[in-house]
Amino acid sequence: MGSLSHARASLAGAFFQQFVGEVGLLGQRDLRILELGSGPGFLAQRILAAATGIHYTMLDFSPAMHDLARQRLGSLMQHVRPVLADFKCAGWSDGLGKFDAVLTNQAVHELRHKRHALSLHQRVRSLLTNHRRYLVCDHYVGADGMTNEALYMTVDEQQRCLEAAGFNVTILLKMRGLVLHRGIAS
Secondary structure (H helix, E strand, O other), X not given: OOHHHHHHHHHHHHHHHHXXXXXXXXXXXXXXXXXXXXXXXXXXXXXXXXXXXXXXXXXXXXXXXXXXXXXXXXXXXXXXXXXXXXXXXXXXXXXXXOEEEEEEEOOHHHHOOHHHHHHHHHHHHHHEEEEEEEEEEEEOEOOOOEOOOOOOOOHHHHHHHHHHOXXXXXXXXXXXXXXXXXXXXX
């Protein structure tokens, strides 16, 4: 593995470890978890391998991503409900139910403009059972981050947006252009 590939794997590993630890802090069986923009199942694989008794919903707009996730997860798919939906579209959350945690890893910027983030976060808040976690990892605008200020928010903008949606917010990890926020539904 080249040094760049190793650095990316190390970065992803640090963030995945934080996600797994936060799910573990919920401390119960039969957790209902929703992942937005689940892609090929990298995060789901880490979460499902680390904990038992999880009912995991993977929401993605791409059938190809769900196919890749099925291949990656293998027998872990028995704990997964794949949902084909686009969180950029109205009604994406209809019929999903309530969740103990909602996770998203590098997907919020897929809204294609940061002005849409508040409505996404508000919708997520309505899906959470009381005092449960919303874990949001995404790129940020800044010295060591991205430059597109219409697409990406600063770390402070991300935090204020989550607070405006009804979350008590803590930064869990900030590293090489990515930040992971924990929002506790208030």
